[in-house]
Structures are given as C-alpha cells and as structure tokens.
Amino acid sequence: MRNIRHFGGYGTFDRTRPLTHGRQRYVGEAAGLQDYLFGFGIRHAMVSGFLAGRSIIDGADYDRLCRTALGHHLRTSLINRYVYEFMGHTGYDLLVRLSSRARNQRTFWSKIYTKPVLRMLLYPVALRAAKEKIRIRAQF
Numbered sequence: 001m002r003n004i005r006h007f008g009g010y011g012t013f014d015r016t017r018p019l020t021h022g023r024q025r026y027v028g029e030a031a032g033l034q035d036y037l038f039g040f041g042i043r044h045a046m047v048s049g050f051l052a053g054r055s056i057i058d059g060a061d062y063d064r065l066c067r068t069a070l071g072h073h074l075r076t077s078l079i080n081r082y083v084y085e086f087m088g089h090t091g092y093d094l095l096v097r098l099s100s101r102a103r104n105q106r107t108f109w110s111k112i113y114t115k116p117v118l119r120m121l122l123y124p125v126a127l128r129a130a131k132e133k134i135r136i137r138a139q140f
Helices: 042-058 062-101 105-112 123-134
Strands: none
16 A cells, blocks of 8 residues: 555544424434444434434424434443443454354344343443543433
C-alpha cells in the first residue's frame, strides 16, 4: 500500500434527547436508537420509523412506543458493550471464537441479545460505567 493514512473515529449514544421536537419525530441513529455494542442501527431505524408513523396515525406516544419496542434490546446491548469493554482483547477473542464455532449465527447472536437475568443484574453498573467512560447517556 502506498500513502497509507490511518484514521479513526468515535461514536456517542445519547438517549436523553427527546425523540420528538414539535411534530417532528426522530428515528434510528438521529434518535440515538442503535446497538451500543457494535453500533448497528438499521433494524432500529426501520422499527422506529414504523413507530413514528404509527404514532402520527394513531396519535400514540412515540417515546413510549419506542421504549416498549426497543428498550430491552438497548439495555441488553449496553450490558453487552460493558462486558465487551471490561474483558478487553480477551473478550474480543472469546467472542470471535465462540461465534466461529456456532452452527447457526442467528441463534448465537440471538442468545447474546436476549434478556438473561444474570446479565441484567449488570445494567446499573454498565449504565454508570457508560456515563463515566464511553459517554453513553441512556434512560432505557
């Protein structure tokens, strides 16, 4: 390679912002609705877009719809991010190894994002660490 230029970036997740402003509804990443572990957001964008439309048509509370539909996933992804960062390189290696051995990737990743009771006990710790370290502000 010639003229190599290294680059990097950072992301922040801010769920303390309101999801609405007047009649406008924010969806997907604009609303801070994305996966805290890897930053993926297309599913949240599609779901929140649907919910925004539903809130307009039905006159429903958009914030409440999003919390109901996406809240548990956002909490779980925050815990996953905390565990991932806490374990560092070892955690990354473990995650890659376990993922590569899985017979079904959908099943493997579904288990990572389910709401297991033991991991949910980490939510207050993960939320506090996120507020201090990785600048994630969340209310879910």
